[in-house]
Amino acid sequence: MMSGYISIRNLQKFYGHYHALRGIDLEIARGEVVCVVGPSGSGKSTLIRCINRLEDFFADSAIHVDGVPVLPGANLAKVRAEVGMVFQSFNLFPHLTVRQNIMLAPRRVRGTTKAAAAAQADQLLARVGLESQAEKYPSGLSGGQQQRVAIARALAMEPQVLLFDEPTSALDPEMVGEVLDVMRDLAQTGVTMVVVTHEMGFARQVADRVIFMDGGEVIESAPPAEFFSAPRETRTRNFLHAVLDH
Amino acid sequence: MDLFETFLNFEVLARSFPMLLKGLWLTLKLGAASILAGLVLGLALCMMRLYSVRPVQILTRIYIDVFRSIPLLVLLIIVYYALPFVGVRLSPFASAMTALTMVSGAYTAEIFRSGIEAIPKGQFEAAAALGLGHRQTMVDVILPQSIRMVIPPLTNNSINVVKDTALASVVAMPDLLKQATQAQALAANPSPLIGAAAIYLAFLLPLVLLVSRLERRLNRGKA
Ligand SMILES: Nc1ncnc2c1ncn2[C@@H]1O[C@H](COP(=O)(O)OP(=O)(O)OP(=O)(O)O)[C@@H](O)[C@H]1O
Ligand SMILES: [Mg+2]
Numbered sequence: 001m002m003s004g005y006i007s008i009r010n011l012q013k014f015y016g017h018y019h020a021l022r023g024i025d026l027e028i029a030r031g032e033v034v035c036v037v038g039p040s041g042s043g044k045s046t047l048i049r050c051i052n053r054l055e056d057f058f059a060d061s062a063i064h065v066d067g068v069p070v071l072p073g074a075n076l077a078k079v080r081a082e083v084g085m086v087f088q089s090f091n092l093f094p095h096l097t098v099r100q101n102i103m104l105a106p107r108r109v110r111g112t113t114k115a116a117a118a119a120q121a122d123q124l125l126a127r128v129g130l131e132s133q134a135e136k137y138p139s140g141l142s143g144g145q146q147q148r149v150a151i152a153r154a155l156a157m158e159p160q161v162l163l164f165d166e167p168t169s170a171l172d173p174e175m176v177g178e179v180l181d182v183m184r185d186l187a188q189t190g191v192t193m194v195v196v197t198h199e200m201g202f203a204r205q206v207a208d209r210v211i212f213m214d215g216g217e218v219i220e221s222a223p224p225a226e227f228f229s230a231p232r233e234t235r236t237r238n239f240l241h242a243v244l245d246h
Numbered sequence: 247m248d249l250f251e252t253f254l255n256f257e258v259l260a261r262s263f264p265m266l267l268k269g270l271w272l273t274l275k276l277g278a279a280s281i282l283a284g285l286v287l288g289l290a291l292c293m294m295r296l297y298s299v300r301p302v303q304i305l306t307r308i309y310i311d312v313f314r315s316i317p318l319l320v321l322l323i324i325v326y327y328a329l330p331f332v333g334v335r336l337s338p339f340a341s342a343m344t345a346l347t348m349v350s351g352a353y354t355a356e357i358f359r360s361g362i363e364a365i366p367k368g369q370f371e372a373a374a375a376l377g378l379g380h381r382q383t384m385v386d387v388i389l390p391q392s393i394r395m396v397i398p399p400l401t402n403n404s405i406n407v408v409k410d411t412a413l414a415s416v417v418a419m420p421d422l423l424k425q426a427t428q429a430q431a432l433a434a435n436p437s438p439l440i441g442a443a444a445i446y447l448a449f450l451l452p453l454v455l456l457v458s459r460l461e462r463r464l465n466r467g468k469a
Pocket of ligand 1: 038039041042043044045
């Protein structure tokens with residue numbers, strides 16, 4: 001039986017013959033903020049991309065979001081409307097202004113009126129501190145600003161779940177803070193967040209739970225206090241040594 | 247013998263001018279109609295080639311490759327002279343438009359495909375993650391970006407279509423070239439042909455220059 005708001009059972013993912021996810025079981029509660037950490041190639045991106053089925057996964061596996069199975073077909077649009085995603089490379093639509101980027105999905109998927117979508121976009125821009133940038137095109141913004149627009153765009157669908165795939169990894173160091181600040185605020189709002197990140201400080205302060213992945217498996221899952229001070233698994237300890245020792 | 251008298255005889259040119267104009271009008275009509283129909287066909291072919299079930303994809307691909315290989319003149323003659331044997335009798339204009347459209351559609355499909363495949367995967371993913379369907383993703387996200395990229399090659403293709411309309415004169419369509427050859431025969435002087443060449447140039451040379459400029463601008467954007 002499912003217990004979590006996001007329920008992942010025996011998630012298997014193959015890229016050709018390569019076994020990228022080796023039977024992940026994970027329950028995430030409504031409103032929980034989960035940070036996923038682990039070495040490069042451990043399957044972190046693959047895991048969260050399966051949650052909204054940007055990646056197909058093995059038929060024996062099951063993912064449910066709010067009780068809805070994440071399967072191809074009519075349900076998938078429903079799941080995707082509830083699950084927002086923020087990418088490492090922003091992926092803003094370059095031919096649309098910042099405001100239009102945010103308005104597009106509400107208008108097309110929810111059928112929101114133009115006026116309502118515009119008002120909502122401006123509200124969201126204010127929330128991420130970019131109210132003066134609505135008319136600009138993405139190419140006119142800094143990386144940090146673009147990522148904040150991408151967050152606003154995801155929020156426009158009023159998602160119950162937000163997935164982040166290394167949202168600050170493509171940013172210049174001086175811009176990481178502004179994006180993490182927005183995410184910190186979001187974490188207070190009760191939205192369920194799954195954040196793949198290398199920002200251990202953020203995980204320590206904001207996460208309800210930290211998950212360590214290696215070799216396509218979840219090795220350890222614990223609240224940050226425990227995770228960072230008393231990791232149980234050797235592999236976790238080695239990883240933390242490597243990333244925290246500089 | 248005076249070269250001017252022979253090739254740029256203004257008297258002959260002036261007399262044949264109304265004929266040339268009539269031909270030009272037909273050439274432009276044929277060109278525009280074939281370009282537009284080719285765009286529609288090309289977009290449809292491109293979508294079938296990229297996003298349909300496997301057998302349709304393969305058939306589409308065969309169509310595209312065949313119609314890019316076949317000489318237009320051969321196709322045109324088949325449409326005009328061979329189809330009547332199976333009861334399909336098209337006017338010269340319809341024959342020419344059919345042949346031009348079929349070929350232009352094949353080229354256009356490949357141009358659109360390159361434009362779509364040049365869009366980063368992240369754009370498709372961002373659209374999918376927002377809950378946009380396939381059609382909405384294409385219409386609102388992908389195609390508007392592709393179209394910018396494919397304007398230079400599409401313009402190039404359009405230039406080719408207009409040039410190729412001249413082949414329609416072999417199926418007795420009174421286009422610009424046909425009118426010019428008739429005027430030449432009437433006047434026993436080749437000046438109308440030179441006039442026709444000048445008219446083709448006047449229409450197409452600016453387009454050629456425009457493409458170069460667009461390409462330079464797009465490349466600058468990339469750097
Ligand atoms: N499209 C793909 N085709 C083939 N193999 C892939 C593909 N995407 C990922 N992989 C492989 O699957 C494994 C897991 O990849 P994934 O991107 O999930 O790792 P990650 O933990 O997110 O790494 P990083 O920290 O570098 O982003 C890697 O070994 C990777 O090479
Ligand atoms: Mg990754």
